[in-house]
Amino acid sequence: MTRIVIIGGGPGGYEAALVAAQLGADVTVVERDGPGGACVLTDCVPSKTLIATSTRMAVMSESERLGLRFSGGPDGIVGGLEADMAVVNKRVKDLARAQSFDVAERLAYEEVKIVRGAARLVEPHVVAVGDRRMQADIVLLATGATPRVLPGAEPDGERILNWRQLYDLPALPSDLIVVGSGVTGAELAGAYLSLGSKVTLVSSRDRILPSEDADAASVLQDVFLRRGMNVMSRSRAAGVERSGDGVVVTLEDGTKVEGSHCLMTVGMIPNTAGIGLEDVGVRCDSRGFVEVDKVSRTSVPHIYAAGDCTGVLMLASVAGMQGRIAMWHALGEAVQPLKLGWVSSNIFTDPEVASVGVTQQMVDAAEVNARTVMLPLFTNARAKMQGFEDGFVKLFCRPSTGIVLGGVIVAPRASELILGVSVAVQQHLTVEQVAHTFAVYPSLSGSITEASRRLMTEHAY
Secondary structure (H helix, E strand, C coil), X not given: CCEEEEECCCHHHHHHHHHHHHCCCEEEEEECCCCCHHHHHCCHHHHHHHHHHHHHXXXXXXXXXXXXXXXXXXXXXXXXXXXXXXXXXXXXXXXXHHHHHHHHHHHHHCCCEEXXXXXXXXXXXXXXXXXXXXECCEEEECCCEEECCCCCCCCCCCCEEEHHHHHHCCCCCCEEEEECCCHHHHHHHHHHHHHCCEEEEECCCCCCCCCCCHHHHHHHHHHHHHCCCEXXXXXXXEEEEEECCEEEEEECXXXXXXXXXXXXXXCEEXXXXXXXXXXXXXXXXXXXXXXXXXXXXXCCCCEEECCHHHCCCCCHHHHHHHHHHHHHHHCCCCCCCCCHHHCEEEECCCCEEEEEECCHHHHHCCCCCCEEEEEEHHHCHHHHHHXXXXXXXXXXXCCCCCEEEEEEEEECCHHHHHHHHHXXXXXXXXXXXXHCCCCCCCCCCHHHHHHHHHHHHHCCC
16 A cells, blocks of 8 residues: 655645545655644635625625615614624634544544644655654655735734734724735725725736736726725835834835834745755745646655645645645556646735636737737626626637637636636637526626627638
């Protein structure tokens, strides 16, 4: 029986463990924090739970145009909405623990052993947890990553925070400064804005979400500004310090921004230091990410790696797929290498931003020859009925064959809508095939088939 030790119990680790156990291996998962890892306990699951509440708040707050208003205030005054953060944060943490329990139960059902603690490779085939030594024929590194700390802006867990410390706050931040306008910064800035905080977003670039589709980022920034967010573009934070009951963020140009709390979202660093990688010959890049090939192998043949510690698209879905591919390959199963062009991703803002395949930047740079159509969401009948005005569906296809190459969707629940485009990309469907597929009327997904019809008729191939 093949002995497999997996270091890390997040999606990359527990998904790999399930595959390996089902293929008959003897599997042990070493996890420091608990089943599900940081993804379940402190990162993805908690943040998306909080965002679910904030999205509901935003929809209700903007529902007057649908003929709704809130009553029940004193003396007949129309009342409003407010977030009870004690209840919200308790729900966030309870749900994270429940999800961790579900992961543990599933692993136990497959007879995967779980060892609590910090692991280290002491020999190529030996993993140590404290004084315990475990022999391994195969090792999978799934150690994840940790919020990057900006020198001069070290979190204190009270006023200067990273996103893992938000859910211990006793009340809603009255005036939140978010440093960093990438995915995490945009998601949480939007969430706290909807929950009722005054929010300032400090962006070092000329727009939010600088690595995403420019049209999508523009829509989202317009929504943030309309809802009252202060977006400070081309502003880089030099330091953050406590000031009485608040904080002061100092920018590189000397400008000072005052608030009640500061949330730092300035990237991630891999958890690869001090676990013996250099001692056994596992190569890492200059930033500390483990180097892997398309079947998750490291520079040491029997050692694999998956998830955020590899720096390959830091998404839970990618981590899970990397882990599964690693085990299929290690145990001699047929396996298809990871194809990043098939990976769909989503930004859980309101509206959401989902994408897959070819990007606008690739088309504009002439890296890919593609025809493009962008269909505004406000032309969709269901969107009109629900009062959604912000967003679009964008599709890319090959000029000669009409094969769908990718797409971007900005809409409520774009994370659910993108699946149809993902299937089209992975199965090499043409816009004609998508256009001839029945969509419910009225539905937001109808914009995908409509965009396909536009490509089919306006750009004959």
